Amino acid sequence: IAGALWALIPGILKATRNVNVVISGIMCNYIGMLLVIQGIKATIYNSTGAESYAVSKARSIPGFGLNQIFGDRVNLGIIIAILLCVLAWFIMNKTTFGYELKACGFNKDAARYAGMNEKKCIVLALMISGFFAGIGGALTYLCGTGKTLPITETLPNEGWNGIPVALLGFSNPIGCIFAALFIGYMNVGGNYMQALNIAIEVIDIIVAVIIYFASFTLFIKALLERYQRNKKRKAEMQNEGGKTE
Template identity: 35%
Template sequence: MKKTLSPIKISLISVGLGLVLGLIILVISGYSPMVLFNAMLRGLVGFTFDNFGNFNLRNTGEFIVSSLPIILTGLSVAFAYRTGMFNIGAEGQVMVGACASICVAILVPLPGVIHAIACVVAGALAGAIWGLIPGFLKSRYKINEVVVCIMLNYFGMYFSNFILKSLPGSSISKTVIIPESASLSSDFLSSITNNSRLNWGILIVGLAIFAYWFILNKTSFGFSLRATGFNEDAAQYAGMKTKRNVIYSMMIAGALAGLAGAVISLGTFNMGRVIGAFENYGFDGIAVAFVGAFNAIGIMLAGLLFGLLNVMAPLMQAAGVPKEINQIISAGIVLFVAMQYGIVLLLSKFGKKKKKPDKIEGDGNKIENDKVEGGVKA
């Protein structure tokens, strides 16, 4: 039986090749490779190879905070992809999710933990509604979801900005600080990471990862969604409601991205921000989904990797390395993942052992000597 590399192994090879590419560019540019290793180690565990005594977990906390929304958008893109859809609209879903969660935080006074839960649910519902639009248009009118999602990204950004600036006490660039009852901030998590912005959004991400795995792999509903993505005609012939599945798929994907917006606004910043350009959480989610091979654990690890690269950028800049080097590493990893079939082909060629068959010559022609049991040809 012919052995093939699993998608996870291909992703690991791609990550390694991306890091090697970054090291090569560092050396060519005249920088020490230790700059990359030190920045990576400081972001992960708070110290460097050069100075083990200078222990600071703040960078570790910030690396996790940076990873949380990227993991959620990665899950969003992957969920849609595994059910036959391409959710390129996670960026807009993030922004409307953030806007909805801030609106509930400021306008709807609720007690204690209930307030924070209501805000998170509002963010997920807003993202689901934003995902419903391309899902409905695709199922009902066969309109390509990619085009609709791209347009909704811009609509979501400008619509959210308009709403946020209209809230009481808002300035031209941000809203007021949300009430403590609506915040996902944690004094405990912040204290153990030297006053980083690590927050309870980590629990939301953990639940989302479990829900992604459970729905797609352990439920008949998830099987129905995946079957629709594999072959819509066959699924419809089998009695599955494919049009409904397309809508549900995009709604769940949108809800995951909306959760990312809620985590950003309620946990990282504790206020609504009026932004003039995309922050690329949704587009990073596309890369994370592919690098993670659309597997729940793979997406989590890929999201942590991209979060680490985000934290490494200022650390490398402090050592005099241009931020473009960090961007090259990220782009290199995505490039090698996109070249996965080429990687498989190269590995299969270099790993194949060529066997020279026994041959005999007769009448000027080379005839392969058939090997049969007992060494005698019948």
């Protein structure tokens, strides 16, 4: 809920003043980060490590039997994440609300001409994204692996990792499940590679290359679609010319 309410700010700015969501979102990220730091210091601050206290096993997300199959690091959180992705796919592809969101995303002027409230769709889209971000942060902190929130003025990598996940998943909620597993394995593998004196930055390089190639496929796809449209238009013009003669 806090994530949804926080994302309401860039949503309103985009809907009413057409402020770039990347700029307003990053600014809100840093403001939110500083507010969270103040909240940690006031409530769950561990002064010996300049971080928050870790969530105890008794209060973390239950394993639901998955921890006995896959190990202590797997719990009910992964089921919640997958179900949310499936829910997002269903809403976007099987409901009128999802159709309106996609229509506004493709062309808000055309959506407004069709009678849709594009401002409401923009605000709700940002709030939904903030809701998912909040759920992701809660699952990360409550997973029972001893993870803490450090008191440092740097944004966590989990948020930035959402960008390559969305690119690799082609902005499809189901595709993002597999893309997130892939990026997650890359990051965890990078941590273990340090034991072999391999720089962890190698993982960042590999992920960056993957992002570039994923973006390049979108570029190629756009070129092919443009070529098909031009080819179809020329064929229609030739047919019309033949009928006229």
